Amino acid sequence: MSLGKSRLWGVVARGMAMGAADVVPGVSGGTIAFITGIYQELLDSISRVGPHALTVLRRHGPLVAWQYINGSFLLSLFTGILISVVSLARLIGYLLDTYPVVVWGFFFGLVLASVIPILRRVPRWNTGAVIYLILGVLVAIGVSELRPAQVPATPLTLFLSGGLAICAMILPGISGSFILLMIGIYPHVLTAVHELQLVKLLSFAAGAVTGLMLFSRLLSWLMHHYVARTLAFLGGILLGSLKIIWPWKLPSDEVAAMGDKMAPLMSNTSPWTFAEVTGESSYLLAAGAAALMAVLIVLAVDFWGHRRGAHH
Template sequence: MSLRGNRLWGVAARGMAMGAADVVPGVSGGTIAFITGIYQELLDSISRVGPHAITVLRRHGPLVAWQYINGSFLLALFAGILISIVSLARLIGYLLDTYPVTLWGFFFGLVLASVIPVLRRVPRWNTGAFFYLLLGVLVAIGVSELRPAQIPATPLILFLSGAVAICAMILPGISGSFILLMIGIYPHVLAAVHELQVMKLLYFAAGALTGLMLFSRLLSWLMHHYLARTLAFLGGILLGSLNIIWPWKLASEPVAGEHLPPLLSNTSPWTYAEVSGESNYLLAALIAAAVAALIVLAVDFYGHRQGGASEGR
């Protein structure tokens, strides 16, 4: 697979959007990959990185092996993700602290609108597809009801956390950051990024790489062999994940050191204003959600039109 230089910049931009989403505990970078039209290519490319790629390298040389794994695509995408995580971690944290309702309104609109392109791609709807749609909803709601734990950031825990988080990150609708938050590792990972704690980042990255290699193969296989059920399940996860990113939340139990919406309980905008004594920022949240939804639908429309034009040639 070869890529033109201008597309590499587009892939890197998608990577930056994925990285920005992955920083937020409640939004999945996999959602961004799906709505920007690179999800299947991402899974297929990652799944090719493995023993067979080494065989290709030995028999045919570096250039053929690089093309086999779609190396230019992966390099541009993960460079964008890394740049975004390192550069935007502080900004996202600031926005979550300063404009939480508006920012979560934006992400709510983004995820809600993302359901449309996912479910529209289901090739056929039958009892099985509807079952997996419901199953996806229940899985996401179950994840959203988890409560934070506290575990030490040992090398093994960091490795396992990276493996689990990366699996969630490439699933549209389930946030790797949210999983990290629930198991009590998110503050350690964020601090390691901010303070460039190299060893902690290496342990976490090793786990993430291992999980990515294994889980991407499973997802790629499912997408190729059970497309309707897999897409229905992913669409259900997106719908269920809206419970995590509902903008108006109030504290229902003490949470040590964290004030992010996924750790709180959903409430109405009016109850939020009454209990918190602050504005409910309803108009700002609705505008942010509408803008996000329009962006998603515009990207999907453009990608669908480009795909149709390519097929017509």
């Protein structure tokens, strides 16, 4: 499958949006992939990377193998993600430090609005779909209630953590970095990156690649065979994940290990309680405006994607 130049740049732009979301602990790049209309293609393309692609390469040559795995699409997408992570990580980090409530307000609106295009694509609503929707909500709320553990950073735990994080990253609504933080591996991964601890990095990367290959195949198969229940479950995960990214938070009594220091865990509160306890502005209007802007962006992207799909 070849990509035209305009589509290629469109895929790069989607990758940049996914990378920007993945930088924020609590927001998943999978959400962006879904609302920009490339989720199914992403799953199908990744699921083709494997032993059979090597057989195609051996029998038919590099060009056919590249087309088989939809290589131009994957290369464009991951280039966009990389550009975004490298260039936007510092900006998003600055905005999160300076205007946290407004930034979280924007992502809250983004995730809330993303539920609409996902649930609208459920082909038929029945008891099974409703049950899976509720199950998705419960899974996301369960993840949000996790409390940090202290897992030792052995090659095996890093391998398993890499697999778990990449699975979360593919799922709309659950952030891979949030999962790593909760199981206590996040600081170890950051240290391994900063100090170039190759054995640890390779263990984590091997787990991520393995998880990506296996989980993308499973999700792709589910999306083709059980589309209504799978979409309802994904929509439920998005709804439940709103608890994780609620903009107004206050420190609770519990603490989370963050590198060499302990950071307080945050619990949700109302904008008025937040202002009263912190003595700062609740930024209610700014956060509300940011959330509304995000909702309008998602609905516009969905409308544009829907129209393009109708014309093809």
